[in-house]
Amino acid sequence: MSHQKKQITIGLLWHSVSSDNLGVGALTESQIAICQAAARTADVEVRYIIFGTAGGKNYLPKDVHIIIGSRISIKQMIKGQSAFLKELEACDFVLDIGEGDSFADIYGIKRYLFLIVSKLAVLFKGKPLILSPQTIGPFDYWFTRWIATFVMKRCKRVFARDGLSSAYLLRCGVVDNADEVVDVAFRLPFTQSKHGESNKVHIGLNVSGLLYSGGYTENNQFGLTLNYQALIQDLIQYWTIDPNNQVWLIPHVIPDDLPVEDDRKAIAQLALVFPTVKAAPSFNSPSEAKSFISGMDFVTGARMHACIAAFSSGVAVVPLAYSRKFNGLFSSLNYAWVADGKVTDTQTAFSKIIDGFNQRAALKKEIEFGNQIAHARLQTYENYLVTCMRAV
Known part of the structure; x- marks a missing residue:
């Protein structure tokens, strides 16, 4: 019975x-x-x-x-x-x-x-x-x-x-x-992935269309102390000089009816300037996005759940904070590798992200402990x- x-x-x-x-x-x-x-x-x-x-x-x-x-x-x-x-x-x-x-x-x-x-x-x-x-x-x-x-x-x-x-x-x-x-x-459930050439260092750059536009007001609505567009371009310029790196531009907010918030719009603009970068697909679900991100060697981004996707799948990540939700969340996991866009200038944020990239093996160990807490x-x-x- x-x-x-x-x-x-x-x-x-x-x-x-x-x-x-x-x-x-x-x-x-x-x-x-x-x-x-x-x-x-x-x-x-x-x-x-x-x-x-x-x-x-x-x-x-x-x-x-x-x-x-x-x-x-x-x-x-x-x-x-x-x-x-x-x-x-x-x-x-x-x-x-x-x-x-x-x-x-x-x-x-x-x-x-x-x-x-x-x-x-x-x-x-x-x-x-x-x-x-x-x-x-x-x-x-x-x-x-x-x-x-x-x-x-x-x-x-x-x-x-x-x-x-x-x-x-x-x-x-x-x-x-x-x-x-x-x-x-x-x-969030996901399937571990790999991307193309294994001899390349795969770098995921989650571009926020909202921050790239300057917020809904298009006038630095979130009060950033850095130049977000310049930071993104500087990072791409730095990473694409080395032929061993493959930069992926990853969207995480993809509305068809709200261009100011659409990450894909900013990515398309950047792809015209930097032809060697690759644009990640428009994901059909959050799990699909996380599965893609799990195949990166390093990630940075200003969409918090793109950063959580990286962190929780064991990928070295340096989030770029535009509100206190970033700082509060990652500090509660004893993780200090956050670039604060409301406190630091463009060069300081750039240096923090590049330092994290260069120390990505150490970041992965910290993330392992952080995931145990989570x-x-x-x-x-x-x-x-x-x-x-x-x-x-």
């Missing part, structure tokens, strides 16, 4: 299996992988309802029961016509990952309102709300910080993905239900999910 497993429904808030931002997709793929592992331990079957932004991709994992939830509309909620609210009623609990770093007010009040109202909706429906590992804040206005703190204190659990976010939670008075783990993308922290998160599943 076959064993009948208990079936539960988990809402995945601010996740996506179609986003053109492969960082958001990496969080979703990884979250589902962790949940599936927890479900096996808890001996339950899970159905997922995904609520979040949509894009032009489709990387639905196989053999997983997933429903794409309705669009989150504040206007429909006010009118009492929200399908999102009705679908929440089917969830046993909700995991909200906030697209990694969107639970803040630095991206504007409109975006903040969507994030906060959706959380309030979950609490209004009486569903346990768990903030999955993410960057918390900053909230620069007193009223955004007050509302965010009000919500977080009423969550079942709040998981920070780095030490800076943990410290921020402490300053907000969110203590009793808070914990620090690490970004779930350290568990694995242990994500096991803590997975164990918590097992407890939640068994409690349903």
Whole structure:
């Protein structure tokens, strides 16, 4: 007689299996992988309802029961016509990952309102709300910080993905239900790859179209203290002088309808100037991107999840930070090889990246220890999910 497993429904808030931002997709793929592992331990079957932004991709994992939830509309909620609210009623609990770093007010009040109202909706429906590992804040206005703190204190659990976010939670008075783990993308599945000639040194340069454009305002929106375009060009110039190097330009945000953010647009411009570089393909999924990155000998980049893909697959990497999320995450893994684009000038960042490239064997050893920390922290998160599943 076959064993009948208990079936539960988990809402995945601010996740996506179609986003053109492969960082958001990496969080979703990884979250589902962790949940599936927890479900096996808890001996339950899970159905997922995904609520979040949509894009032009489709990387639905196989053999997983997933429903794409309705669009989150504040206007429909006010009118009492929200399908999102009705679908929440089917969830046993909700995991909200906030697209990694969107639970803040630095991206504007409109975006903040969507994030906060959706959380309030979950609490209004009486569903346990768990903030999955993410960057918390900053909230620069007193009223955004007050509302965010009000919500977080009423969550079942709040998981920070780095030490800076943990410290921020402490300053907000969110203590009793808070914990620090690490970004779930350290568990993103991948297939180890190799690229062409084994006698070449394969260098992956993840180019951020957003930073190359100067941000959404196209006027150094993120307050970089360096010249990003000049840094990228200087690195390519340096590496391509040596015929033993093969430089790959790697995109990680690939929207067809938002050219200012499209990494491929910046890569195409650079490929015209530097004809010996190779452009990586437009990946169909975050796992495909990570698999490609795993074949590099060295990586640098300003898309955090491209850097996590390198780190978690054992590739020497020097991330280029444009916000505190980089510094907080990698310092929590005792990894100091980060070039800070909001503190250093162009030459200092260039030197840090080249030093990391030249010491890549030593970096790999540090990364090995860092991955052990990440694995242990994500096991803590997975164990918590097992407890939640068994409690349903």
